[in-house]
Amino acid sequence: MRRGVTGAVLRYGLWVALGTAAFPPGALSAQQPDSTRLQIFERLRQLARPPGLDSTLLVDDSTAAARRGQGPGAGQGLAGFDSIAGRLLQLPGFEVTRYQGAGAEFGAAERRLSLIGTEERKPLVARADFELTADTAIDFDEERGLVTARGAAEFRRPDGEPLTSRQLIYDLNADRGTALGARTVYNEGANWQVAGDLTSVQPGLFWGRHISFTSCELDEPHYHFATGEIKWVSDNWFVARNVTLRFADVPVMWLPFIAQGLGTGRSSGILAPTFSINDIVRTSGSYRRRISNLGFYWAMSDYTDAKIAMDWFSDRFFALQGGFNYFWARQFLRGGINYREYWETGGGRQRTLNTQNNWEISERTSVAVNASYASAGSFVRQNTFNPLELTQSIDSEGRFTRRFDWGSLNVGANRKQFLTDDRVTMTLPNASLSLSPLTFFQAPANRERWYNNLSWSGGMGFNRDITDNPAQSPDSAFVLSRADLITTRGNLTSSFTLGNFGFSQQASFNERLNRDIPGAALFEPGDTTVNLGVSDVAESTIDWSATLDYQLRTFGSLVVTPRYRVSGQLLRSDQIEAAQEFVSAPRRSSFGVGVKADVYGFWGGFGPFEAIRHKITPQLDYDYAPAVTPTDLQREVFTGAREIRRRNQISLSFNQTFEAKLNPEAQAQADSAQMVQDSLAVADSLAALADTTAQGQALAAQGARRPRAAARGDRPEPTRPPAGTQPIQLLGIGLSAVQYDFVLADSTGRWEEGLQNQELQVRLTSDYLRGISPSLSFDLFDRGADRSGEKQFSMHLSSVNFGFALSSNSAILRWLGLGGRRGSPVPDRTAALPPDNPLVDDTGSQETTIVPRTEDPFRGGGEQRSGGRGFNASFNYSLRRPRYATETDELITANVSFSPTRSWDVTWRTSYDRIQGQFLDHIVRLTRDLHRWDAHFDFVQTVNGNWTFRFEVQLKDNSDLKFDYRQRSLDNAR
Structure with missing residues (x-):
């Protein structure tokens, strides 16, 4: 018995043994009898019984069945097997080929088999690696190894899509086929429908002529590419020539050739250049053409890649950009760097850089x-066309974090470059060391003595701030506040807590160094000792203090905290002749007390409210320090300073809220419809604004004292009612702390001088207007335009800030009948609101920006747009209104996005200056869904006057395939 690739003997044995199940009895009558067949029938005759199945072989061998089930024709072969067929299938070293049909013709001399089919029973040839069916017949020529299908044929592989054709020839020896009038699908980033004459089809590769392909699955595709010749390598690339893009049957573009990668991962190759039609055929003599992203991408490995590209902008610059990215997952190290070098047309040379790097060295150590x-x-x-690049600073930051068992260390640095005035600020270094709290003489609460559970915590910090301002004009008066400044700070803190007692110590160092100060700017006019040179002027202080306090909770929520404090200071100043070296101020002792309480008032309800509660939270802080007796040197250095005069001052903060409790019926409605959980969102800028207010600092100080209170075993503050019964805040009013110095008021005889606050800040909140949280600032005193006059109490609104967001599910829009139905799902606000820059350049060229962005090539692409996302908007209002300055700013920013139809998306971001009465910038995008294509209409205008318009049609399945028209202008740049 001969073994081979085709397994001839096995195939013929199967035919004879199973012929009666596969074909009519007369199907083989015209052929010469086979010796093996005669031997089988002779054996059956001797057994004196008709052919049939051996009862011991009714159950097929599981191994053979599994082997047969691996082929594409599993389950479609013959109905059953006798003992001989079962044993033949189990023979090792053979490859099984299965045949099926209504009839067959076999020529022994030519070694040629023809399977005849009918409409009910089509001919089939199946092996482990393919399956072939046809309408009319399948011819198999063993000598030549050819399988020919007559009539409509279908060819399948286990790991591929079926291929149908009107005629098919397959070479078993070469594992290659030819299909005329073929249709198939290739899943290479999209479901590409391919049709035409495939002259050569091999595993993972085909050549074709007169091929059309499209990703549109409709019976009548909206578009397709018609090619003269094509070569397609699965999961790699394809190349075609004589390519015509047609929408329906209308040709819209012809290309001599096209080459495109098909892999879903990263692969090396030429970058897709970015240009528009009018960059090739200029429609105006003044139009500046631009071609960018012309270069090469190199996927060096699975963990690194690099690219280099050029950018040419007519009459502006020529630029080269290089980038390198890395991602080593095992080392938790990832990042990248992008660098651009610009050669200006006028001869200048500029450079920009962006890099992002993050390394998680261990669970406790990280570097960024x-x-x-x-x-x-x-x-x-x-030169920028990005509105946000002009309004943001160019930031850099580095940090090292290390956690120890006994504390944590943070070392960092940052740099900010402001485009509005070319100012640069830098902090180098910024280090802090926090020590973990230590508890001495630990004991449980039921056995502790007065000395048990003594806790200690401490820390230290150091930072150096550098401010580099633009050079001042020599023709104008020198302004000291605009000089370059270096500020160095350091601090040490320590705190002991024992029960309700607290003992804390603090020491700090502060140095201000003004650089390159002209001598004339530091002295009075006419002083003959003036040094007309330029020098640095420094002033340094060292402050220390020790505070002992006791926290006493009396009744209700009233907390009284008396304290005693000892402090001192050392001063050195280049502007004070007697303080060229450090001079110590008199040691001060001060006494103080802090009082905090919650006062409640209850009122009857109205409407859906069962009751109203008015809560007032006053916080009073009093501090007294007697006068000291300074030496002559101290009096000369600290004349008029608070370090030597008597201090008698008070600080008062006052917050109040009006809360309501819903009646049971209204509460049930609120729970079901989620009335309280309105979709209005708090603007991010408000949180940042609150941190800069004195009120925010007071709240932070309160929060800092809470851990100590907890350590002392104080009763916890009352918790809010559980969800479902939580009161609703109708109105909250927060005021910044007000400080008053009685000594200053008595010394001048005017009460206005005693008020230390220059501003009063107010913040309003409400659960029914969640997100609309105005913050107002009032200037309290009028000192005249030059700020040299006496204080005159005169409240002046100096600033207003607030922001809010709306969506189609917002309560306000629902009440007006403009939003969605009550109880309808709230859309994802993060995905629905416009991003910071809705016109992100997906091509990688980043031609709208000058400073490059570091991309992450190891992250998958974003999702396609989905229409019908509803209405989403966010608004921010900012007013800056100095009392005498003429530069009043009133700015409104808005982000709006909605889908007027399921196929259209609209996004608009803008800033409006109400004082100038004009829009500062615009980002407008209209997107039309064209099934497998997207059409974009974009308009961008920056605050400096640069603008660009783009119309682009882009294939969703291949973002590099697009047709666009761009118009841009730099003529109005200012």
């Missing part, structure tokens, strides 16, 4: 370096 840089802010202002 994120940096951006531009050699000249004016170059960015003149």
Whole structure:
């Protein structure tokens, strides 16, 4: 018995043994009898029984069945097997080929088999690696190894889509086929429908002529590419020539050739250049053409890649950009760097840089370096088309974090480059060390003595701030506040807590160094000792203090905290002749007390409210320090300073809220409809604004004291009622702390001088207007335009800030009948609101920005748009209104997105200056869903006057395939 690839003997044995099940009895009558067949029938005759199945073989061998089930024709073969067929199938070293049909013709001399089919029983040939069916017949030529299908045929592989054709020839020896009039699907990033004459089809590869392909699954596709010749390598690339893009049957574009990668991962290759039609055929003599992203991408490994590309902008610059990215998952290390070098048309040379790096060295140690840089802010202002790049600073930051068993260490640095005035600020270094609290003489609460559970905590910090301002004009008066400044700070803190007693110590160092100060700016006019040179002027202080306090909770929520404090200071100043070295101020002793309480008032309800509660939270802080007797040197150095005069001052903060409890019926409705959980969102800017207010600082100080109170075993503050019974805040009013110094008021005879606050800040909140949280600031005193006059109490609204967001499910819009139905699902606000820059350049060229962005090539692509997302909007209002300055700012920013139809998306971001009465910038995008294509209509205008318009049609399945028209202008740049 001969073994081979085709397994001839096995195939013929199967035919004879199972012929009666597969074909009519007369199907083989015209052929010469086979010796093996005669031997089988002779054996059956001797057994004196008709052919049939051996009862011991009714159950097929599981191993053979599993082997047969691996082929594509499993389950579609013959109905059953006798003992001989079962044993033949189990023979090792053979490859099984299965045949099926209504009839067959076999030529022994030519070694040629023809399977005849009918409409009910089509011919089939199946092996482990393919399956072939046809309408009419299948011819198998063993000598040549050819399988030919007559009539409509279908060819299948286990790991591929079926291929149908009107005629098919397959070479078993070469594992290659030819299909005329073929249709199949290739899943290479999309479901590509391929039709035409495939002259050569091999596993993972085909050549074709007169091929059309499209990703549109409709019977009448909206578009398709018609090619003269094509070569397609699965999961790799394809190349075609004589390519015509047709929408329906209308040709819209012809290309001599097209080459495209098909892999879903990263692969090396030429970048897709970015240009528009009018960059090739200029429609105006003044139009500046631009071609960018012309370069090469190199996927060096699974963990690293690099690219280099050029950018040419007519009459502006020529640029080269290089980038490198890495991602080593096992080392938890990832990042990248992008660098651009610009050669200006006028001869200048600029450079920009962006890098992001993050390394998780261990569970306790991490390092991060994120940096951006531009050699000249004016170059960015003149050439950028990104509105946000002009309004944001160019930031860099680096940090090292290490956690120990006994504390944590943080070392960092940051740099900010402001494009508005070319100012640069830098903090280098910024270090802090926090020590974990230590508890001495630990004991449980039921056995503790007065000395048990003594706790200690401490820490230290150091930072150095550098401010580099633009050079001042020599023709104008020198302004000291605009000089370059270096500020160095350091501090040490320590705190002991024992029961309700607290003992804390603090020491700090502060140095201000003004650089390059002209001598004339430091002295009075006419002083003959003036040094007309330029020098640095420094002033340094060292402060220390020790505080002992006792926290006493009396009744209700009233907490009284008396304290005693000892403090001192050392001063050195280049501007004080007697303080060229450190001079110590008199040691001060001060006494103080802090009082805090919650006062409640209850009122009857109205409407859906069962009761109203008015809560007032006053916090009073009093501090007294007697006068000291300074030496002559101390009096000369600290004349008029608070370090030597008597101090008698009070501080008062006052917050109040009006809360309501819903009646049971209204509460049930609120729970079901989620009335309280309105979709209005708090603007991010408000949280940042609150942190800068004195009220925010007071709240932070309160929060800092809470851990100590908990350590002392104080009763916990009352918790809010559980969900479902939580009261609703109708109105909350928060005021910043007010400080008053009685000594200053008595010394001047005017009460206004005693009020230390220059501003009063107010913040309003409400659960029914969640997100609309106004913050107002009032200037309290009028000192005249030059700020040299006496204080005159005169409240002046100096600033207003608030923001809010709306969606189609907001309560306000529902009440007006403009939103969704009550109880309908709230859309994802994060995904629905416009991003910071809705016109992100997906091509990778980033031609709208001057400072590059570091991309993450190891992250998957974003999702496609989905229409019908509803209405989403966010608004922010900011007013800055100095009392005498003429530069009043009133700015409104808005982000709006909605889908007027399921196929259209609209996004608009803008800023409006109400004082100037004009819009500062715009980002407008209209997107039309064209099934497998997207059409974009974009308009961008920056605050410096640069604008660009783009119309683009982009294939969803291949973002590099697009047709666009762009118009841009730099003529109005200012």
